[in-house]
Amino acid sequence: xxxxxxxxxxxxxxxxxxxxxxxxxxxxxxxxxxxxxxxxxxxxxxxxxxxxxxxxxxxxxxxxxxxxxxxxxxxxxxxxxxxxxxxxxxxxxxxxxxxxxxxxxxxxxxxxxxxxxxxxxxxxxxxxxxxxx
Numbered sequence: 382x383x384x385x386x387x388x389x390x391x392x393x394x395x396x397x398x399x400x401x402x403x404x405x406x407x408x409x410x411x412x413x414x415x416x417x418x419x420x421x422x423x424x425x426x427x428x429x430x431x432x433x434x435x436x437x438x439x440x441x442x443x444x445x446x447x448x449x450x451x452x453x454x455x456x457x458x459x460x461x462x463x464x465x466x467x468x469x470x471x472x473x474x475x476x477x478x479x480x481x482x483x484x485x486x487x488x489x490x491x492x493x494x495x496x497x498x499x500x501x502x503x504x505x506x507x508x509x510x511x512x513x514x
Contacts (some may be wrong), residue, residue, distance in 0.1 A: 382406045382448055387441050388514030392470065396439045403443045409476030409484075412441030416469050427464040428498070434459050436472045437488040437501035442475035444486055445505040449512050452484070455502040468493045472501075482507050 386406045389396075396402070396413075399421070405412040413436055415421075422434040437459060445452035474488040488501040 382408070382484055385446055385512060386443065388512060389439070389446065393439060393442070395435065399404060399435055399441050404417075406416055406443050406446055406447050408503075409444055409479070409486075410460075411447060411474045411504065412435075413438050413443065413472045413474075414442040414469060417465065417467050420467065425464075426492050427466050428470070430459070430461060433461065433499045434471075434501070436470055437474075437499060438503075439505040440472035440474035441486050441501065441505075442486050444476060444488075445484065445507075446501075446513045448507075449461050451508040451510040451512055452505040454503050455506045456503060457505065459499055459501045461499050463492075463496050465492045465496075465498050470498065479507075 386403045401415040404414050423429040472490045474490050477485040484505045486503045490499040
């Protein structure tokens with residue numbers, strides 16, 4: 382699993398650009414973190430929806446690929462629960478179900494006070510190919 386964590390952290394260029402990092406990974410689960418900066422905010426000074434989606438999406442990707450097989454997101458949706466403007470954000474992804482080639486995940490994004498900022502649901506398609514890490 383550490384190989385998958387290192388692979389994603391080293392190769393996901395958008396995550397690296399945004400300052401998002403996978404900090405924990407296990408079978409069907411992953412945690413990603415980032416510290417909000419001015420460039421992550423919208424015109425109202427709050428975390429941009431795209432920033433929150435990117436954070437949740439990286440946690441989703443890591444959880445999907447945690448088994449060492451290539452998994453691709455085929456559907457995702459996000460709900461924004463409360464605004465956040467500064468601080469550390471944590472996204473925790475967990476597998477809800479898997480069957481054959483498809484798997485479903487829930488990602489919760491929380492602020493430093495553990496308040497729920499956003500929830501993300503994703504559906505992944507698992508290929509037969511192994512990750513090259």
